Amino acid sequence: MDKEEIAKLKKAGQIAKQTRDYAKLIVKKGTPLIEIAEKLESKILELGGKPAFPVNLSINQIAAHFTPSWNDNSVANGLIKVDLGVHVDGFVADTALSIDLENSIENKQLIDSAKSALESALKIAKFGETLSNIGLSVEKSINSFKFTPIHNLSGHAIERYNLHAGLTIPNYDTKQSIKLTEGVYAIEPFSTNGIGLVKDGQPSGIYNLIKEGNVRDTFAREVLSYIIEEYESLPFCSRWIYKKFGSRGLLALKRIEDSGLIHSYPQLIEKGNGIVAQAEHTLIITKTETIISTI
Ligand code: MN
Numbered sequence: 052m053d054k055e056e057i058a059k060l061k062k063a064g065q066i067a068k069q070t071r072d073y074a075k076l077i078v079k080k081g082t083p084l085i086e087i088a089e090k091l092e093s094k095i096l097e098l099g100g101k102p103a104f105p106v107n108l109s110i111n112q113i114a115a116h117f118t119p120s121w122n123d124n125s126v127a128n129g130l131i132k133v134d135l136g137v138h139v140d141g142f143v144a145d146t147a148l149s150i151d152l153e154n155s156i157e158n159k160q161l162i163d164s165a166k167s168a169l170e171s172a173l174k175i176a177k178f179g180e181t182l183s184n185i186g187l188s189v190e191k192s193i194n195s196f197k198f199t200p201i202h203n204l205s206g207h208a209i210e211r212y213n214l215h216a217g218l219t220i221p222n223y224d225t226k227q228s229i230k231l232t233e234g235v236y237a238i239e240p241f242s243t244n245g246i247g248l249v250k251d252g253q254p255s256g257i258y259n260l261i262k263e264g265n266v267r268d269t270f271a272r273e274v275l276s277y278i279i280e281e282y283e284s285l286p287f288c289s290r291w292i293y294k295k296f297g298s299r300g301l302l303a304l305k306r307i308e309d310s311g312l313i314h315s316y317p318q319l320i321e322k323g324n325g326i327v328a329q330a331e332h333t334l335i336i337t338k339t340e341t342i343i344s345t346i
Pocket residue numbers: 134135145146147239331
């Protein structure tokens with residue numbers, strides 16, 4: 052990574068941090084999710100970044116991949132995870148916080164366990180550290196609260212315009228001797244009072260481009276060009292397409308999906324119906340230093 056790349060990664064990280072702080076002010080019980088998502092996405096633009104993916108507002112048993120659709124009328128409640136991403140010229144920062152809106156002691160403990168797991172992983176995450184040790188530190192912290200990490204959710208390497216770039220950072224001891232090398236990584240422990248696994252739920256309305264190709268309909272082609280131009284391979288959502296193109300855009304999106312050019316993400320639901328908390332930061336690791344960009 053050169054200096055210019057690191058500067059853009061740091062800028063994305065600071066915008067993500069400020070937007071996360073802003074979330075703490077506006078996420079209140081009863082506030083429409085669509086209002087929260089749109090305010091946070093506008094804040095990212097106002098601060099000079101772009102959303103690297105739609106703001107995720109997953110509540111209780113939904114561990115991840117919930118973003119309100121254009122006509123969503125649900126409101127904030129329960130244990131809500133605010134997961135947001137920022138990119139500056141394709142250089143990404145990914146961060147999340149969890150908020151308890153119920154004054155629940157157990158929710159607060161779940162949130163504390165995810166936060167302390169993230170802290171302990173961040174203490175050891177540096178060039179040359181093994182993935183198994185990072186996973187072990189996450190697992191130990193969460194277990195010390197008598198909760199369990201979600202085994203089939205993990206952190207990930209990040210590359211330019213590529214949110215999930217190959218390497219995954221486990222939330223339990225996978226016994227992997229693979230080591231962290233130079234690069235950008237998101238570490239994101241998920242803690243639950245359920246069984247520690249997620250399953251696929253309803254479609255989330257979040258998509259990403261898998262390959263460029265042809266769609267027969269002229270208007271769908273226009274929407275596809277917009278997706279390629281605006282998001283490259285980063286995730287986007289039907290709400291954004293509706294905002295730009297109206298309901299015709301949603302039909303076009305369906306056509307593009309049917310032609311196999313975009314991937315649709317399902318919501319991820321805790322298998323044992325447990326409540327889920329999450330914490331996440333992005334790291335820039337070089338041979339000589341580790342920078343937490345979203346702190
Ligand atoms: Mn995230």
